Amino acid sequence: MLLGCIGDDFTGSSDLGNTLVKAGMRTVQYCGVPQSPADPAVEAGVVALKSRSVPAAEAVALSLRALDWLRAQGCRQFLFKYCSTFDSTPAGNIGPVADALAKALGAAPVIFCPAFPAAGRTVFQGHLFVADRLLNESGMEAHPLTPMSDPDLRRCLAAQSGNGVGHLPAAQVWAGPQAARDRMMAEAHAGRPFVIADAIRDEDLMTLGRAAADLPLITGGSGIALGLPDNFRRQGLLAGNAESWRPQPGRSAVLSGSCSRATRGQVARHLANAQPALEVLADRVMTGEMTEDMAVGWALSQDGLPLIYSSADPAAVSAAQARFGRDPLAHRLEEFFAETARRLVAGGVTRLITAGGETSGAVVEGLSLGRLEIGPEIAAGVPAIRSGNDLVLALKSGNFGDEDFFARADALLAGRERTA
Template sequence: MLIGAVADDFTGATDLASGFRRRGLETVVVVDPAAVEPTTYAGVDAVVVALKTRTAPVDEALEQSAAALSWLVEAGAGRFALKYCSTFDSTDEGNIGPVLDAFRDRLGVDRAIVVPAFPANGRTVRDGRLFVGDDLLEDSSMRHHPLTPMTRSRLRDLLAPQTPTPVTEVPLDDVRAGVDALRSTLDDAPSGYLVVDAVDDSDLETIGRATAHHRLLSGGAGLALGVGAADAPPPALPAEFSHVSGRRLVVCGSASTATRGQIAHAAATHPTRKVDLAAATTDPAAEIAALADWVRGLDADSVPVVYSVGDPSDVVAAGPRGPSTSTSTSTPSAASVVESVLSTLVHDLVADGTVGLVVVAGGETSGAVVTALGAPALIVGPPLGPGVCWSAATTSDGRPVALVLKSGNFGAADLFSTAWEALS
């Protein structure tokens, strides 16, 4: 195994895995390491362990991340990566810093790069500051994230409160000096974490080649650009996809601008239905049954879209002391209701054979869906754009299913209409 990675959410895992596959690497996402023998995928080029630890309590994130890393060590990975969000979603307590510290200690390394940049999706780092498109992170929509509001943009300022480990910045000029020069700069830098600027894919390529001897990497899905061959043909469509049958379904638990745009685009040609949050809160079983009956009653060739947030008026951010009493899907309590409803809906429709292909929008929702299906691993398939791909899985009761696990902010506007073409 060339590289083993640990991702702090499910969409991040498939995001990175898709990048590895684009570089010609046979790639698997392991969802439940405890259910999979480490030697099962020892011959695969890249394995990504998908966790749901981004906003978990620090102790819980540390325990799960350390167990995943130990699994990858036992599986024979030669190098390791910690994958976190390209907008560095975290708080002053963690979880990025504490988990990185644990990985450094476990692997016995003295330094690790910090590279959240993902230019293909508008995430760049200049002068140590993280940008989302043309905006500083602190001026982007992430400033109002209900769980991890990002009110600073300098990565050193974000990481330093989370760890006692020194943080050094490596400017773009050092990256543009070339592979050999950057390797020397990184090797001569103080021990600790090295925040490296990157504004385009060629910068990530340079960083990847300059750190080919590093045992531990950290960053966003752009890390994949430094692993494998740039001109390698992608592997053939895995055989697992040929076993999938059933109808199509889209479920959206994300409140992001991109997902709302995708819902609006789909509404012009596809049947759509919004989760009744009040009903889902008081009687979730009844709301799930109503949604399932609606899907079953549609034409078999249709692409139904079930969503929780359709426009900004549906979103009410959590207050500084926790979630408001509103039933907005942006509050943690409401979000958990939506995750439960959507994941159970998918489970029930897959279990009875109605649905076999599902697009899921939202990181937390994706994690809930995969957990509900009981799939121990995902075989990575065709890409649909930067950070978005198909994957094949087998549920706990032996049913094959194809999934797109999409970060709320990713994907083209017509994704819900066009995703299916990649499997035809």
């Protein structure tokens, strides 16, 4: 294994796997830290953790376990992947995990760049934009678990990390890999080894990849991986034999727990197309009026593409959190979706589409998935995924995908839509 990656959730990890597969690396996503060695043919291993919203100490411990396993596979470089909207809290988890990984690897400087231009995430003058809006005006300020009120990544990271935070401006990135590297080294020598890097185009991410060719640790969104495979390719280390994708016949279902603007638009399109949909109301779940058996029974009785969703608007989510408590409500909804996924698959569903990082993580854990094969891209940042011989999935971050994502994902998973 050449590149060892640690993802802080399952949707982001599949997003990263998608980037690496498209760039020509044989990539496997592992759900949790594996208990056995990897296949020697794997060139990039992505260990997906459910560590984004857990206590920082737990996130650090999980990430160091993943690092130990990846080092044992012989990895030459490591990547810590977090969300392209940098969603975290002032107490973690991005800073504490990066601190621990950098210390373990003796890494300095370390790039921090969540930019993903294909999905509208760019970094300029150290500030994170979502399309033409600053992060704190993009809807992320209303995130139920990690509200983002400050678009200045330097301030965000400095509040979380024990390391000094520097900046690699766009002008140095545009001047080429050597200029970018020189600026990073200067920041490290000045006591600012954690370097927020500007990037507004894919070309900028390729430049950053070249500049970081010999750095032990890189951090960012999936976009920061764009330029890494070519570093290994130039050394003649890539085999260049990608696995072929196989579509999956059978029944399908959608589980959506994301409250993002994008996912709410996808739910609205699904309803407008008169597709079957069952809304999961927090009050009914918490009081036991709605159960997993009810949801599964409904879904298995439907034709078309059944959607089970709890994608309420932020005001409704806040009201439910006030009634039941944020953590108890989140735990019960994740438990609901995990058990629903288990019963759907047991009932014959072979194509499962999920929306939302926490929901997707709950589903992956509920199904006890292990090694995942990364397939073709459905939408920017969202690949098709195969688990074993009879189950395929699309694990979508809440903010990703166009309004017709659910229908398009099912068509590609089923082989009704041609892959690129």
